[in-house]
Amino acid sequence: MNPDASQYAVSIQYDRRLYREDIAGSVAHARMLAKQEIITEEEAAAICDGLLAIRAEIEAGEFPWRPELEDIHMNIETRLRERIGPTAGKLHTARSRNDQVATDLRLYAMRSRQRVDEAIAGLQKALLARAGEHSGVIMPGYTHLQRAQPVLFAHHLMAYFEMLHRDRARFAHCRDAADLLPLGSGALAGAPYPLDRRFVASELGFSRLSANSMDAVSDRDFLAEYHSAAAICMMHLSRLAEELVLWSSQEFGFISLAPRHTTGSSIMPQKRNPDFAELGRGKTGRVYGHLMAILTTLKGLPLTYNRDLQEDKEGFFDTEETLLSTLEIFSDMIGAMTVNASRMEDAAQRGNMLATDLADYLVGRGMPFREAHGVVRRASEHARSLGKEVHQLTLEEYRRFSDLFDSDALEISLKGSVEGRDVPGGAAPRRVQEAIAAAKARLEESFDT
Ligand code: ARG
Numbered sequence: 001m002n003p004d005a006s007q008y009a010v011s012i013q014y015d016r017r018l019y020r021e022d023i024a025g026s027v028a029h030a031r032m033l034a035k036q037e038i039i040t041e042e043e044a045a046a047i048c049d050g051l052l053a054i055r056a057e058i059e060a061g062e063f064p065w066r067p068e069l070e071d072i073h074m075n076i077e078t079r080l081r082e083r084i085g086p087t088a089g090k091l092h093t094a095r096s097r098n099d100q101v102a103t104d105l106r107l108y109a110m111r112s113r114q115r116v117d118e119a120i121a122g123l124q125k126a127l128l129a130r131a132g133e134h135s136g137v138i139m140p141g142y143t144h145l146q147r148a149q150p151v152l153f154a155h156h157l158m159a160y161f162e163m164l165h166r167d168r169a170r171f172a173h174c175r176d177a178a179d180l181l182p183l184g185s186g187a188l189a190g191a192p193y194p195l196d197r198r199f200v201a202s203e204l205g206f207s208r209l210s211a212n213s214m215d216a217v218s219d220r221d222f223l224a225e226y227h228s229a230a231a232i233c234m235m236h237l238s239r240l241a242e243e244l245v246l247w248s249s250q251e252f253g254f255i256s257l258a259p260r261h262t263t264g265s266s267i268m269p270q271k272r273n274p275d276f277a278e279l280g281r282g283k284t285g286r287v288y289g290h291l292m293a294i295l296t297t298l299k300g301l302p303l304t305y306n307r308d309l310q311e312d313k314e315g316f317f318d319t320e321e322t323l324l325s326t327l328e329i330f331s332d333m334i335g336a337m338t339v340n341a342s343r344m345e346d347a348a349q350r351g352n353m354l355a356t357d358l359a360d361y362l363v364g365r366g367m368p369f370r371e372a373h374g375v376v377r378r379a380s381e382h383a384r385s386l387g388k389e390v391h392q393l394t395l396e397e398y399r400r401f402s403d404l405f406d407s408d409a410l411e412i413s414l415k416g417s418v419e420g421r422d423v424p425g426g427a428a429p430r431r432v433q434e435a436i437a438a439a440k441a442r443l444e445e446s447f448d449t
Pocket of ligand 1: 011097098310311
């Protein structure tokens with residue numbers, strides 16, 4: 001191959017990230033080969049010692065990476081030969097890079113899930129802390145981004161806790177999908193040696209063995225699932241980002257982001273831009289892109305291993321990094337933002353948000369809901385023509401629209417409105433308190449099956 005062509009096949013610049021998993025897989029494999037008397041105990045010991053020394057070398061930044069050896073597997077094996085001589089060549093008995101790389105990726109995905117789970121829980125804790133701190137603050141709840149009904153700010157934050165809870169469950173499922181040992185599948189058909197695959201699985205922490213060697217070397221479903229879970233989680237973060245952008249605008253003024261989460265404009269001195277929220281929203285696009293890329297890479301591949309599969313790694317690592325850093329930044333952003341409670345409550349006073357409560361009042365006095373809806377709509381239009389909110393009309397004015405109105409209609413308030421929504425999952429302060437208390441326990445829940 002001319003030098004340019006060989007460059008094309010090189011993956012070491014990114015698959016070196018798998019060194020820990022690759023060495024763990026090789027150590028387990030070598031031990032098993034000795035246990036099954038395929039190699040001697042002395043050979044296995046030399047191989048394992050050599051591999052652990054190589055790991056230390058990599059971690060000390062002293063490993064001589066060689067792109068001409070293409071990938072992590074060949075780099076480590078060649079180095080092993082330099083250290084222990086021809087015995088190194090026995091490590092690859094009953095193994096192929098095809099089952100080796102599939103094993104590495106599955107181990108990496110399981111460990112990555114642990115990191116992601118902790119980062120998601122970190123953001124949940126930040127949301128929970130702010131919800132607890134501002135548990136009495138009322139804000140406008142929106143539909144169609146129009147003021148709809150009053151809710152507690154805490155209830156709004158806790159909606160994101162729920163999304164993230166589902167994300168954790170999805171990543172637990174990803175871990176489960178990755179939890180299967182491909183090693184022992186050889187290049188595609190298995191290996192003509194008396195392997196103890198169970199032993200290798202338990203050494204590496206896998207609870208299942210692959211049931212079909214051809215599937216095992218070419219299956220990357222667990223990566224597609226990981227990408228999908230990451231894309232959904234980023235979608236949630238992007239929604240949160242959008243709210244932070246809106247809330248921190250002058251138009252809303254509900255929050256102020258900490259100075260470290262905003263930047264100034266190079267031309268407009270008065271501005272503080274919510275760049276970090278925007279970047280989180282923007283990075284969602286590349287995570288979606290990686291999901292599309294892995295699905296497209298897998299599409300149409302004949303069994304079994306094809307080199308196309310080498311393209312499964314960069315997007316995977318980039319998605320992990322993007323998701324983890326976004327979760328960390330967002331936890332910090334939520335923890336450090338200033339909540340402008342009075343701005344939220346002022347906004348809640350406007351927008352006729354007690355209209356539904358007035359309709360419910362009439363329903364309580366026997367009027368069918370549809371009819372009550374019409375009455376309050378007309379009363380609201382009248383209030384608007386007077387420059388008032390519907391809950392600011394006088395009893396006389398109300399009575400022009402229905403004689404079911406009585407003086408207690410004047411007592412309808414924002415606080416009464418939220419308190420009235422006392423159903424499980426509803427916006428009532430009592431229910432929100434319960435949700436916050438339950439969330440603390442749910443944070444500790446294990447999703448593992
Ligand atoms: N670097 C390769 C990959 O990531 C390793 C497997 C190579 N196998 C092969 N038959 N060329 O897919």
